[in-house]
Amino acid sequence: MSTTLIVGACQAGVQIASVLRERGDTGPILLVGEEAHRPYQRPPLSKGWIKGELQPDDVILRTREWFAERDIELVTGDRIVTVHRSPDGTGVATTEGGRRIEFDRLALTTGASARRLPLEGTDYHGVHYLRDADQAIALQPALADEQAKNVVVIGGGFIGLETAAVARGLGKNVTVLEAAPRLVGRVVAEETSAFYLDAHRRRGIDVVLDARIRGILGGDARVAGAQGSVTGVELEDGTVIPADLVLIGVGVIPRTELADQLGLAVDGGIVVDSAARASDGMTVAAGDCTLMPNPYPLGIGGSIRLESVNNALEQAKIAAATLLGEEAEYRSVPWFWSDQGDLKLQIAGLSTGYDQVIVRGEPDSEKFSVLYYREGRLIAADVVNHPVEFLAVKSALAKGGTIPPDAARDTTVPLKSAVVLPDAATV
Ligand SMILES: Cc1cc2nc3c(=O)[nH]c(=O)nc-3n(C[C@H](O)[C@H](O)[C@H](O)COP(=O)(O)OP(=O)(O)OC[C@H]3O[C@@H](n4cnc5c(N)ncnc54)[C@H](O)[C@@H]3O)c2cc1C
Structure with a gap:
């Protein structure tokens, strides 16, 4: 029975453990997180949490019972400080607290930390x-x-x-x-x-x-x-x-210390392939810590590091499948949201490499969309306070469809009905 060690107990790490169990993996799973807290969602931290509206239970990802029911050993408040892997795949890691963990499969979901500002005075209270x-x-x-x-x-x-x-x-x-x-x-x-x-x-x-x-x-x-x-x-x-x-709030630095120890390729993120496999061909990595090939932006290819819940979850699913020896490839449309007070921004796709922008609706109304095109083809959209349009774009991109620029400009036609699919399928 293979023992899986997952380093980093947050969105991606919990998702890998969850999918392994869902797919019938019965081996020991250890999910080790250095933070003292139960795995939690970060997005509410800069929204409801700092407003004072939320309690810890509102932001946790899974209850203790959930982990116990699935026989996933959750270790919190301890950091993996060393990791070594033999060519046969077996390995050993140690924690700051002195625990030694032997494993057969390894997933790195170590995320990122806030980039520090190299300025005088950042140590003042406040x-x-x-x-x-x-x-x-x-x-x-x-x-x-x-x-x-x-x-x-x-x-x-x-x-x-x-x-x-x-x-x-x-x-x-x-x-x-x-x-x-x-x-x-x-x-x-x-x-x-x-x-x-x-x-x-x-x-x-x-x-x-x-x-x-x-x-x-x-x-x-x-x-x-x-x-x-x-x-x-x-x-x-x-x-x-x-x-x-x-x-x-000046960005993040991906946590690649353990990948460095393992001699994995790192290029501003742990380099993985579309199956979430790192350069040793054995270790998988997912989430904010990775640099991965992405089918979006459409047609350009290349590698990208994404910082979003959606990416952490989707890439983790692929990583889990790879650990189970299945063929899997990251294909999903990237999406993201940001709530700034009463302004809800939703982004579908990646706008890198656009050559045309269509503004649909009136920005001053605070309900509008910005659609990005490359060579006439829709590649992404920023949608403000208009979830229906976000869903139309996301669904169109997922199906390989587009929305002709002229149709996108016409606000009398619902965006969904302007979608042109490569085949006769409906949105
Ligand atoms: C304030 C805030 C607001 C956000 N808002 C949004 C939003 O609105 N929408 C959106 O899509 N995304 C948002 N994000 C981004 C989103 O939360 C991240 O993309 C997501 O959490 C990435 O998940 P992850 O599992 O890859 O990494 P992380 O969430 O960073 O988790 C990695 C974990 O690994 C632990 N770790 C690292 N090294 C070790 C080690 N050696 N041993 C043990 N543990 C280790 C870390 O302590 C951390 O707990 C927000 C992020 C922040 C911080």
């Missing part, structure tokens, strides 16, 4: 990052504190903007500092960035683009050896933005 539950647990009361009137968010990506929206909703004076010339520029078209800039400004958030930060300022206590509190953020032009709380 400076936060938001990647894990402990950081969210620290941020929530800090945001709720009525003394914290001025909030500065460094980074105009999804986590920064979601946090900014929550802070504004709590009545704070909020400033977002983005180094790039537009918001969420890595992921969406200028049209979508421009909408978010206007929408957040309409709600009273101050957004500074092309922001150049000199450092984070704080109380003198730090000089005396104790840790002072943050008082502001200084820009290179000398402007000081007052801050009682700073949230830094």
Whole structure:
């Protein structure tokens, strides 16, 4: 009977364990996570959790009973620090707590950690990052504190903007500092960035683009050896933005330490093939820690690292099938969502390599879609507050269909009825 070790107990790791059991695998499964918490969902951390609306049970992925019923050994609060694998596939790992684990199959679902900002002053009290539950647990009361009137968010990506929206909703004076010339520029078209800039400004958030930060300022206590509190953020032009709380959201670094130890190919993520297999041909990896070939963006190919729940779950299914010796290939349409206050963004497909953008509907109505095309073919869409259109695009992409640009512009025709499929199938 094969023993499976899964390192990293979150979306991808839990999914691999779940699928192994669903498919009848009866061998021992150990799911080891370094965080002290039961496996939980990260998306609510920057939404309902920091708003103070959620309890731990609202965000956990599975109950203790669920793991017990499936005979999956869940280890929390212990980190795998060494791992070794022999050419025959057997291996041994050790934990920080001193446990030795022998295994026959290995899955790495180690995720990513928040990228640190190399600036003076990030150690002041009141400076936060938001990647894990402990950081969210620290941020929530800090945001709720009525003394914290001025909030500065460094980074105009999804986590920064979601946090900014929550802070504004709590009545704070909020400033977002983005180094790039537009918001969420890595992921969406200028049209979508421009909408978010206007929408957040309409709600009273101050957004500074092309922001150049000199450092984070704080109380003198730090000089005396104790840790002072943050008082502001200084820009290179000398402007000081007052801050009682700073949230830094400047991306993540994939956790590849164990892959490095195993000598696996790593290129800004653990390199895997479309069956979620790493370069040794034995270890599988899934989720935020991987760099994988993706059929999207359509027709371009290439490898990509995705940070989304959907990807972690879909890739984990493939990884589990590969561990079971089945033929499996990652094919699913990538999708993602971001809730920024009352603005729900849903993205279907990957927009990389687009050569045409159609804005469908009126952005000022805060309900519209941005459709991306390459050589006349639909490759992705950003959909704001319009789940029906998101589903139409996602379904069209999954079936290899498209929506002709002219039809996409015509808001009198439901998007779903404008879908053209490669065969006679219906959407
Ligand atoms: C605040 C926030 C909001 C988000 N919002 C959205 C959203 O709205 N929509 C969306 O699609 N996605 C969202 N995401 C992204 C999504 O949560 C991630 O893509 C997803 O969690 C990836 O799952 P994963 O299992 O690959 O990695 P992770 O969730 O990062 O889990 C990896 C786990 O492995 C553990 N680990 C690492 N190394 C070791 C080791 N050596 N030993 C033991 N354990 C180890 C880590 O501690 C971690 O618990 C959000 C993320 C954050 C942080």
